Amino acid sequence: MAVNAKAVKRRIKSVTNTKKMTKAMEMISAVKMRKAVETVQHTRLYARLGRELMEHLAHLDEPNVPLLEQRPVQKVLAIVISSNRGQCGSFNANLFKKTKLLFEDKENLGAYRNELGVDEKSNGQFDIDIIAVGKKSVLFGKKYGYNVIAAFDELSERPSYEDIRPIANMAIEGFSAKTYDKVVIAFTEFQSSLVQEAKVRQLLPFSAKELEKMTQKLPTEETNTKEGAYPIEGYLFEPDIDVIVEEVLPRLVEIQLYQGILESSASEHSARMVAMKNASENAGEMIDELNLTYNKARQAAITQEIAEIAGGAAALE
Amino acid sequence: MITFKIVTPNGVTYEDDIEKVTIPTGDGEITVLEGHVPLVSTLSAGEILVHKNGQIVHLAVSTGILEIRPNSEVYLLADTSERAEDIDVGRAEAAKARAEELMKQKDALADVDFARIQAMIERETARIGVSKRYRDVK
Numbered sequence: 001m002a003v004n005a006k007a008v009k010r011r012i013k014s015v016t017n018t019k020k021m022t023k024a025m026e027m028i029s030a031v032k033m034r035k036a037v038e039t040v041q042h043t044r045l046y047a048r049l050g051r052e053l054m055e056h057l058a059h060l061d062e063p064n065v066p067l068l069e070q071r072p073v074q075k076v077l078a079i080v081i082s083s084n085r086g087q088c089g090s091f092n093a094n095l096f097k098k099t100k101l102l103f104e105d106k107e108n109l110g111a112y113r114n115e116l117g118v119d120e121k122s123n124g125q126f127d128i129d130i131i132a133v134g135k136k137s138v139l140f141g142k143k144y145g146y147n148v149i150a151a152f153d154e155l156s157e158r159p160s161y162e163d164i165r166p167i168a169n170m171a172i173e174g175f176s177a178k179t180y181d182k183v184v185i186a187f188t189e190f191q192s193s194l195v196q197e198a199k200v201r202q203l204l205p206f207s208a209k210e211l212e213k214m215t216q217k218l219p220t221e222e223t224n225t226k227e228g229a230y231p232i233e234g235y236l237f238e239p240d241i242d243v244i245v246e247e248v249l250p251r252l253v254e255i256q257l258y259q260g261i262l263e264s265s266a267s268e269h270s271a272r273m274v275a276m277k278n279a280s281e282n283a284g285e286m287i288d289e290l291n292l293t294y295n296k297a298r299q300a301a302i303t304q305e306i307a308e309i310a311g312g313a314a315a316l317e
Numbered sequence: 318m319i320t321f322k323i324v325t326p327n328g329v330t331y332e333d334d335i336e337k338v339t340i341p342t343g344d345g346e347i348t349v350l351e352g353h354v355p356l357v358s359t360l361s362a363g364e365i366l367v368h369k370n371g372q373i374v375h376l377a378v379s380t381g382i383l384e385i386r387p388n389s390e391v392y393l394l395a396d397t398s399e400r401a402e403d404i405d406v407g408r409a410e411a412a413k414a415r416a417e418e419l420m421k422q423k424d425a426l427a428d429v430d431f432a433r434i435q436a437m438i439e440r441e442t443a444r445i446g447v448s449k450r451y452r453d454v455k
Contacts, residue, residue: 039327042326042327042328042329043326043327043328045324045328045329046324046325046326046394049324049384049392049394050382050394053357053382053384053394160327161325161326161327161396235355235356235357236354236355236356236357236358237356237357237358238342238343238344238356238357238358238359239343239344239358239359243343243359244357244358244359244382247359247380247381247382248382248394251381251382251394251396254326255326258326
């Protein structure tokens with residue numbers, strides 16, 4: 001067996017280094033994931049109170065604000081939230097697969113509720129523009145030929161609420177100006193550190209149901225407000241309902257987007273954590289195997305040497 | 318007692334059972350006591366005074382929504398909020414100066430930017446005011 005013991009030794013060293021690296025990445029991702037989850041939980045109360053308020057206002061009368069307006073879909077804006085970096089398993093691939101699937105299902109994507117309150121399917125004749133959050137979604141947009149109107153690839157690891165405002169503003173303005181008739185957001189929902197699911201949700205026209213779906217996920221620690229009678233009829237509104245709805249709605253849209261981004265961030269980190277964990281384990285196995293090979297090679301060399309010495313001695317006799 | 322909570326997107330910044338609170342709304346300052354009529358109003362940037370056991374807590378808030386629920390629960394949904402002692406006056410002043418500088422070049426600005434900077438100036442002014450008053454009292 002002509003295995004070069006020295007080369008194997010070198011290989012072992014290099015794999016050991018790789019293992020150290022993946023191990024470190026795994027631990028860092030675990031911390032980052034925890035922080036992101038924490039931030040998501042902080043936003044939850046705000047989102048819930050805002051949503052409750054909106055629901056109660058909707059009881060009173062149908063608020064007539066631009067952000068709630070349902071209209072036939074001629075153009076869709078999709079905010080696709082991916083990671084900036086790779087090394088996170090199938091995180092981005094899953095998101096893009098799901099997004100692509102939905103983009104192709106235009107009848108449902110373009111569905112809207114008409115004046116009579118009936119859901120109507122679209123004829124599928126509309127374009128999709130993309131706001132890319134994260135470098136990978138820019139690539140996604142380019143690859144499949146969607147029009148990427150903006151790219152936000154410099155968000156920090158833990159984006160603050162202020163950071164995401166420009167994104168929300170862009171969506172709100174586009175919708176208000178009737179450039180887009182529907183805004184959706186594609187993100188990865190964080191269910192647990194092992195399970196993440198790519199999701200596409202409607203952002204505009206605003207729907208309290210969609211927001212509720214988003215905020216109810218994840219184990220909640222605070223649901224302490226007293227349930228029960230909530231006689232909104234007795235409420236005073238200063239200055240009036242419309243002004244208040246106009247204040248609340250954009251904030252809820254922002255919150256929904258913020259949550260999508262935070263959940264994606266949590267998912268990204270946990271996906272990376274799992275990927276790196278696997279990598280570390282594989283590296284460990286590889287090291288074991290290489291060690292075996294190295295020992296065999298060493299043993300073979302020794303045996304050969306002894307055989308040579310014995311052979312030499314025998315020749316002298 | 319009033320159940321009082323200030324909620325921002327970054328979490329709950331203040332939470333307590335209190336006796337009285339003064340809040341700046343879009344239509345002027347109001348003071349809420351126990352048993353206040355249910356009310357929803359807008360919040361403007363300014364100072365909040367929380368009275369509890371004869372003590373007064375100063376807080377700075379920026380814009381948002383104010384909701385008073387029937388059983389003396391008061392919720393403020395604010396964009397930001399801080400206790401007076403946590404405000405970094407130096408930073409607040411720098412931020413205000415920066416915003417005013419931007420304002421001077423307003424010809425080049427769109428309406429949206431203008432509104433945003435205006436809001437920023439208001440917010441920083443409120444923070445500086447709250448912090449200064451707090452320091453004077455001390």
